[in-house]
Amino acid sequence: MTLQLQPLATMVVKLRAPIYLPDTPVGTRAIAEVAEVDMSGDRIRARMRGVAAADWLVIAPDQTLGTVDVRVTLETDDGAVIFAHYVGRVDLSQAPPVVYVAPLFDTGHPDYAWLSRIQAVAKGTFSEDMSVLTYEMFELR
Numbered sequence: 001m002t003l004q005l006q007p008l009a010t011m012v013v014k015l016r017a018p019i020y021l022p023d024t025p026v027g028t029r030a031i032a033e034v035a036e037v038d039m040s041g042d043r044i045r046a047r048m049r050g051v052a053a054a055d056w057l058v059i060a061p062d063q064t065l066g067t068v069d070v071r072v073t074l075e076t077d078d079g080a081v082i083f084a085h086y087v088g089r090v091d092l093s094q095a096p097p098v099v100y101v102a103p104l105f106d107t108g109h110p111d112y113a114w115l116s117r118i119q120a121v122a123k124g125t126f127s128e129d130m131s132v133l134t135y136e137m138f139e140l141r
Helices: 110-117
Strands: 005-015 019-024 027-040 045-048 054-059 065-076 081-091 098-106 120-126 132-140
Touching: 005 120, 027 065, 065 098, 081 120, 098 110, 098 132
Parallel strands: none
Antiparallel strands: 005 027, 005 132, 019 027, 027 045, 027 054, 045 065, 054 065, 065 081, 081 098, 098 120, 120 132
């Protein structure tokens, strides 16, 4: 069996300056609040709804690996509300870092029920100043 990737969307995430908690028992925590999200694809167009969105990143003690934990609420251009949660890894050994995540979506809106049934994957790249993260997102099949 071969995995197939179907393009889902490009998601541009604008980040606020992170809040750092160094030397916790699990490593350094970096809470990066999300300022804006714009998701655009053939089957979905959405923006962030509300302000309760962030990445609760944990950076390993050797500073080369991070564990991503993001939650964000989206609203489509036709009014559907969608919860997105994704986890993954960020490779901090290169500059700028590269992010690999596995998004899940949850919605009760009938036009987007398909989102609640898929597994997505994405690769994200940062802008030079690390304030914008652009994901290329795919549906696994």
